[in-house]
Amino acid sequence: MAYVTVGLPALGFVAALAFSLRYGFTLRDLALLAGMYLVTALGVEGGLHRFFSHRSFTAGPAVTAFLGVTGSMAAQGPILFWVAVHRQHHACTDRDGDPHSPRPLGPGLRGRLRGLWHGHAGWLFTIRRAGWTRHVSDLVRDRLVMKVNQYYFGWVLLGLAIPAAIGGLLGGAEGAAGGFLWGGLARIFLLDQVTWSVNSIGHTLGNRPYRTRDNSRNVAPLAPLSVGGSWHNNHHSQPALATNRHSFWQIDVTGMFIRTLDLVGLASDVRYRRAKK
Template sequence: MHGEPRDVGRQSLVYLFLLVPMAALVAAAPFAWATGLLSWTDIALAVGFYVLTCHGITVGYHRLFTHGSYKPHRPVKIALAILGSMAVQGPVISWVADHRRHHAFADREGDPHSPWLFGTSAWALARGFWHAHMGWMFQPRNTTNAERFAPDLLKDPDLVRIDRLFWLWTVLTFALPALLGGLITMSWAGALTAFFWAGLVRVSALHHATWSTNSVCHMIGERPFKSRDRAANFWPLALLSGGESWHNSHHADPSCARHGVKRGQIDTSARLIWLMERAGWVSNVKWPNPERFAKLAVD
């Protein structure tokens, strides 16, 4: 009984931070058509904040904090944790715990968001797609034990502090585009449209790009490497996801810093890690091992 108020509060925040931006995304095209209120300033701010927060998730939350694909200097670690938090996909420790649990039980009982948990009929797959894409987040009991799956993060004072300040990063991810839009255009209208496009619409677009890795990339695509699950490479999402949609490659070698391991596979997250390595900001990067991937290749 003691946990119920906290569960209710948590679910209320899930509804607020997922559904409000989604409503803006649905309304975006009619809004632009009816009002004409979409400027180059809005587009530039939306793209800029999308790139920053997307790579906060991919380079920070995922490849660094979940899989330890490289070792960063402390300022890089803090910056990536904050940028990832500004994607409004949850505090860093719970996000990492969920994802580690996903890898531990990928596409089996215990996986928090597999699309294959309900069967293989048309209805079961439709239900599974919804569950994997976003439905799992609306289930109060589908929570992950951080002490079991993210004990290392719980021992990091920087990450604990950033995790507790998730509310602040959420406020900033919407306030900063509005502030910049207002200052650039010197108008309240510019602040409002920037809040809509570079705040609400951008957050929801990134939500769906990330969620598609859980849903689409476990159902559709190529599987050139052996893995214990049904993760697949789906190239149309490569740019929007920062390279995360090379999902079969990732599940074949989870700690590898580059997911697009073949020539021509777009992976902007790996490129950013490479640039940081060249600058001396990160070290011990786990780049692809050709011999390992040759052994993992499907005959």
């Protein structure tokens, strides 16, 4: 599965570039890429991360299912697996037991690069596949979450079919191909790189306004693409919060999305930033 997770979207991204060299990169392709990217990025950061992993707010069945489905369409793993890995990361951040710490794996530059690759995507090839369900006992008891988790591969295929279908309606066969490649496979590849960069770069380079026990860092340039997830030191300082924005200038699209859900009554018990003492 690691080879499929890493390799297939990469091949799809190359195919999308080749397709655009032949047929051009249209506004339709851009819209499908951007639209599907935003929906699935919010599914990952707002759903898999802040909602399912940290329980930073509560929601009814419709929002729970929506966040589970859109997060699954990112093809980064089923809900239970994604959450278990992330909770283990927080329990052992940058220490033994952290699934994807980018700590150097050997001396010198080579060891640092090996560690960076491990923290980025290499961990997918080495992670232990047994015993992780103990980290998600609360989710295992939730019938709706288990149902969404059960159909993970169907949601991944849906995430490929939606942009292909929209592209086909707007542009025929060429539009369907562009939607499948750009709104589907290339979108998965690009979001993967951003999400994994929070794990690798976000524990290697960046600002540390909070002296946490780990090496988490804020990576400002990634904030728009990660929909607020790259304020990683902010998050590790107060991981249960629904918002990562600790300064007025920090972009946190996911935090705004959760606030909107709260305002319209679709989210409750939202954990906002604690007041300074």
